[in-house]
Amino acid sequence: MKENYAVVVEDLWFKYVASKDYVLRGVNLKVKPGEFVVIMGPSGCGKSTLAYTLNGIIPHVFKGEFKGKVIVNGLNTLEHTVSELATHVGMVFQNPEAQIVTMTVIEELSFGPENLGLPRDEIERRIREVVKVARLEGKEYRPTVSLSGGEKQALAIASVLALRPSILVLDEVTSMLDPIGTELVSEMVVKLNKEYGLTIIAIDHRVEWAAEYADRIVIMDEGQILGEGKPEEVFSSPDLVRKIGFRAPQVSELAYELIDRGLSVKKIPISLSEAVETYSKLIDMIMKGEWRPLKNEK
Ligand SMILES: Nc1ncnc2c1ncn2[C@@H]1O[C@H](COP(=O)(O)OP(=O)(O)O)[C@@H](O)[C@H]1O
Ligand SMILES: [Mg+2]
Known part of the structure; x- marks a missing residue:
């Protein structure tokens, strides 16, 4: 039987134009629809680079030597544009400030769907939906600068969700937030997975959070995947996590x-x-x- 995957990364190698050596060195990864995967690894090991390959930013925007294959929802990223892929894979980064491009919450949420050329009533339907998930109801006309860090990040996630991707890639989305913001965004992510069935690939260094919510933890180092498994498998022996300078849950x-x-x-x-x-x-x-x-x- 042929299995259906949300993401298939096959023997992926990538070297930026400016980097001396390959940053990704033969990465293989398969993610099932609805799965919650947390990627962990030391700084500079290639996590963000891997993330960029999942929505086609690499190799379409960040150029370099690209070998291997990335398939998302059955689409080879080499054969599809970044804007086509954005309706399949939503991506959110560390710094909420850097992702917000408009003045108000409602403008921010309309931006993507308007670019898709969707009719007004469909755009409004989507906004009502994502505003609820992001807990931004009643704040639609607020200037984005007046939001807290957590609310800004929830807004960044919501604007990506307005494109209705089935896969969400989150690159350290809580690392710049205070504890309340972290909780707001983390709860939203868990809800998107458990209630809305989104496939989540989260790069995150919070071991307690990963242990609690991930279906699978992927350990990366030096452009390679060193090991992966259910949290209880990964944390039942401390060696692997300690090798990358992490600790197991307390x-x-x-x-x-x-x-x-x-x-x-x-x-x-x-x-x-x-x-x-x-x-x-x-x-x-x-x-x-x-x-x-x-x-x-x-
Ligand atoms: N645009 C770029 N050009 C050249 N090298 C880069 C670029 N972006 C990242 N790198 C290098 O690639 C390696 C992996 O970076 P990155 O994927 O950001 O790691 P991580 O997200 O795990 O911290 C690092 O050595 C980094 O310096
Ligand atoms: Mg990174």
Whole structure:
């Protein structure tokens, strides 16, 4: 049976005109429709470059040596323009200021659909829909400069959504936001995946968030994918994440530490709710005197 993929990246190599060496070095990645994938890796390893290949910015806008294939919703990015691809893949970046091009919320949301040449009633229908998802209802006529960082980023996501892409690529979209903004945008992203069924590819360094919401975590380094798997697979051994200078979720790190001290932890917890379950059982055993350290305490 032929499987249907939202994204297929096949043996992808890319070198910018100005870069000495290849920045992407044989990347293979398949993402299923509706999947929530988080890409993690150290700064400069090629995450944003990979993102640019998913909507055709590479190689159509940022030129260079491009080898391999990128297929989104069945379309080879080499054979389609960036504006065609934008109705399939929405992309949002780190800095909300840099993405907002108009003066008011409503103008910003109309901009993309107007460029598509959609009729007025369709544009208005889409705006009503995305304003709701972004929690910007009642703020349609606000000047964009008056929005908070989180609201600006929610607006940037909403304007991309007005083009009705089925895939959303998010490149560190909360890294410049305060905690409230981060929460606003993160909740919106989770909702788009869980309720609206969008395929999410998020570049993000928040391990707790990834552990909680990702279907799959992809670990990148030096232009290659080093490993991938469900969060419980990726975080059940600390080696891979530590190799790229990350840590596992704190609740998992605690489990490694306890294992080191001779405690038997059968299932490494990766989320707070799993940790509560695992550790309350352990505490119970300790209280009942059923647990004895295997090694001497350090
Ligand atoms: N436009 C460009 N021209 C030349 N080199 C670039 C360009 N953009 C990024 N690079 C280089 O490509 C490498 C990967 O960058 P990037 O994809 O931005 O990594 P990440 O997003 O993981 O931090 C870096 O060494 C960076 O300096
Ligand atoms: Mg980047």
